[in-house]
Amino acid sequence: MRDRVEDLALAGPGILLLALAFVLPIAEMLGLSILGTHRELTLEHFIRFLSDPYYLGIVWRTIYLSLLITAICAAIGFPLAYVMARIRPALRLWLIVLIILPLMTSVVVRTFGWMVLLGRGGLIPFTLWKLGFVGRNFTLMHTEAAIVIGMVQVLLPFTTLSILGVVMKIDRRLEEASRTMGAGFFATLRIVILPLAMPGILAGSLLAFTLSVSSFVTPSLLGGVRLPVVAASIYDAATKTLEWNFAAAQSVILLVGVLLALTPYIKLSGRRHG
Amino acid sequence: MFARVSQIAGVLAVAGALASPAAAKDKLVINSYGGAYEQIHRKLVIEPFMKKYDADVQVITAYSADALAQLRAQKAAPQFDVIHFSGGQEVVAAREGLISPIKIEELSNGKDLYPFATEGLSRGEGPVHAVAAIGLLYNKDKAPKKPAKWADLWDPAYKDHVVLTDLSNSYGLLGFLMMNKIKGGSIQNPDPGFEAVKGLLGSAVVVSTSPEMQQNFAQNDAWIAPYAQDYAYTLRKAGLPIEFVQGAEGTPAVYLTANLVANRPSQELAKKFIDFSLSSEVQAGWANELRYSPTNKATKLDDTVAKEVVYGEQAVSGLMRFDPVAVDAARASLVERWKKLIAR
Numbered sequence: 001m002r003d004r005v006e007d008l009a010l011a012g013p014g015i016l017l018l019a020l021a022f023v024l025p026i027a028e029m030l031g032l033s034i035l036g037t038h039r040e041l042t043l044e045h046f047i048r049f050l051s052d053p054y055y056l057g058i059v060w061r062t063i064y065l066s067l068l069i070t071a072i073c074a075a076i077g078f079p080l081a082y083v084m085a086r087i088r089p090a091l092r093l094w095l096i097v098l099i100i101l102p103l104m105t106s107v108v109v110r111t112f113g114w115m116v117l118l119g120r121g122g123l124i125p126f127t128l129w130k131l132g133f134v135g136r137n138f139t140l141m142h143t144e145a146a147i148v149i150g151m152v153q154v155l156l157p158f159t160t161l162s163i164l165g166v167v168m169k170i171d172r173r174l175e176e177a178s179r180t181m182g183a184g185f186f187a188t189l190r191i192v193i194l195p196l197a198m199p200g201i202l203a204g205s206l207l208a209f210t211l212s213v214s215s216f217v218t219p220s221l222l223g224g225v226r227l228p229v230v231a232a233s234i235y236d237a238a239t240k241t242l243e244w245n246f247a248a249a250q251s252v253i254l255l256v257g258v259l260l261a262l263t264p265y266i267k268l269s270g271r272r273h274g
Numbered sequence: 275m276f277a278r279v280s281q282i283a284g285v286l287a288v289a290g291a292l293a294s295p296a297a298a299k300d301k302l303v304i305n306s307y308g309g310a311y312e313q314i315h316r317k318l319v320i321e322p323f324m325k326k327y328d329a330d331v332q333v334i335t336a337y338s339a340d341a342l343a344q345l346r347a348q349k350a351a352p353q354f355d356v357i358h359f360s361g362g363q364e365v366v367a368a369r370e371g372l373i374s375p376i377k378i379e380e381l382s383n384g385k386d387l388y389p390f391a392t393e394g395l396s397r398g399e400g401p402v403h404a405v406a407a408i409g410l411l412y413n414k415d416k417a418p419k420k421p422a423k424w425a426d427l428w429d430p431a432y433k434d435h436v437v438l439t440d441l442s443n444s445y446g447l448l449g450f451l452m453m454n455k456i457k458g459g460s461i462q463n464p465d466p467g468f469e470a471v472k473g474l475l476g477s478a479v480v481v482s483t484s485p486e487m488q489q490n491f492a493q494n495d496a497w498i499a500p501y502a503q504d505y506a507y508t509l510r511k512a513g514l515p516i517e518f519v520q521g522a523e524g525t526p527a528v529y530l531t532a533n534l535v536a537n538r539p540s541q542e543l544a545k546k547f548i549d550f551s552l553s554s555e556v557q558a559g560w561a562n563e564l565r566y567s568p569t570n571k572a573t574k575l576d577d578t579v580a581k582e583v584v585y586g587e588q589a590v591s592g593l594m595r596f597d598p599v600a601v602d603a604a605r606a607s608l609v610e611r612w613k614k615l616i617a618r
Contacts, residue, residue, distance in 0.1 A: 054614045054617060057617065058617075115489075119489070120493055120494045121493055137495075139494055141494075142479070224480065224481070224482075224486075225440045225480050225481070225482045225613075225616060226480050226616045226617060228613065228617055236442065236609075238343065239339055239340050239343045240339050240442035240609060241605065241606040241609050242339070242342065242343060242606070243606065
């Protein structure tokens with residue numbers, strides 16, 4: 001009995017905060033999403049979103065950009081995490097600091113940096129132009145490539161650190177055994193390390209994917225109004241055309257989408273730990 | 275249930291405000307539009323007002339659409355005293371009871387205002403405290419020639435160097451309605467406008483905010499854009515060779531209003547603030563600093579400034595206004611259709 005009281009006392013503040021700051025707003029959002037103009041129950045907002053090729057196009061862009069961003073993050077993050085796990089602790093600390101450091105600046109500031117680099121006359125287009133790879137001064141802004149570049153930079157730390165945690169725990173003797181048995185460096189990486197690091201890669205990728213589908217600032221600034229993503233569409237509906245119910249319905253669709261993406265992972269990790 | 279919770283939250287907020295130390299000065303919460311506008315707003319209106327009335331004014335940066343969204347969200351417990359709109363949102367706000375009507379007698383500057391500035395008072399809207407004329411901005415160093423009319427936007431001479439503004443932006447919406455008008459459309463029939471914009475999209479950049487407009491003129495080799503007279507001056511001050519031209523077909527304008535938020539305890543002080551914004555000194559300041567056209571007949575301007583704003587009885591009578599009620603009714607569908615048109 002006392003245990004339960006103590007447990008409750010310890011968990012209470014957290015549960016209260018969750019209830020006030022998460023469950024309540026989500027419940028209200030769910031409510032808003034099924035209310036019509038005269039407060040009657042309706043599915044019109046969902047139908048409007050899901051039956052319009054324009055909005056489905058936005059969903060498709062959001063999903064494939066997020067998948068691409070996630071794949072690039074994993075492809076860069078895995079080798080980086082492996083190297084970090086295998087170097088001297090002092091050096092590793094510096095690399096971790098280096099990776100975390102960008103997280104200390106606001107994502108808006110970092111995105112503005114990319115705007116300078118990618119715009120017409122910016123470092124990247126200008127260099128390509130001057131080196132003769134492209135015929136004229138151009139801009140990389142307002143392209144899907146710009147969104148991918150900006151988002152990869154924002155999300156790389158999350159992926160790398162998730163993978164690092166898992167790679168650190170891999171027994172080095174497994175690697176040594178593999179090498180003495182005749183596998184080369186890359187074969188060892190592929191046959192031994194990669195499968196063992198999979199939980200980390202999966203967790204990091206899911207983190208990157210969920211953050212990416214719901215991201216708003218970077219896609220809006222780098223992609224511009226002509227390349228809308230779901231989060232930007234929600235923002236537009238809520239603040240520009242003031243269609244709150246429609247915005248809520250879009251949010252519910254995004255939330256369900258993220259939950260669906262999470263389910264296989266929750267199932268997998270649940271099997272592993274218990 | 276949630277209404278109840280927000281009511282309680284509102285009561286708590288009010289109780290908190292009342293319980294704060296009695297020595298605190300009277301306080302107003304207002305919105306401003308950020309950037310250079312907000313700096314000048316502080317210098318011309320907010321700070322002199324605080325000094326004159328020994329009051330505190332807290333400024334929250336929010337563009338018109340955001341400000342209206344916030345007012346709506348706070349309906350049970352409003353957090354603003356004076357709300358400024360630039361996109362005709364006062365029509366909606368008045369209709370929904372979010373703002374309180376003001377009588378012209380309550381404003382000491384009321385009698386000096388042009389009729390168009392006080393026209394909305396009878397509908398429960400706030401007075402117009404400044405006007406931003408919409409026309410064509412062009413880069414006088416780079417553009418091959420000076421534009422003269424709205425139809426010049428489609429001139430092949432400017433191809434690949436046109437900047438259009440998203441319809442969620444007040445200036446963008448008016449610019450579009452004007453393009454639509456010269457192509458033979460009306461607010462109820464925007465097809466000609468959309469059709470005409472479609473022809474421009476392949477070689478134009480679309481932006482949604484003023485800073486993006488500046489960035490395009492500064493870095494992205496923009497030559498011509500439908501936008502506001504005051505912003506041309508902002509760009510000139512930033513060192514860009516940008517001039518403003520009134521399109522021969524007409525000059526639509528943004529009417530900036532100051533509105534009294536309903537259900538707030540300090541409405542008397544808020545009315546003084548609105549009145550203060552209407553004085554000829556403040557309005558001359560706006561014209562000098564940012565090239566907003568005055569709505570107060572008694573405003574005195576230098577010749578150079580007078581030439582760069584809409585000034586004097588006759589010039590003012592040439593301004594056009596798209597019916598804000600009709601614009602508001604069409605806004606959501608126009609914005610959605612625009613979004614679908616421009617999305618790649």
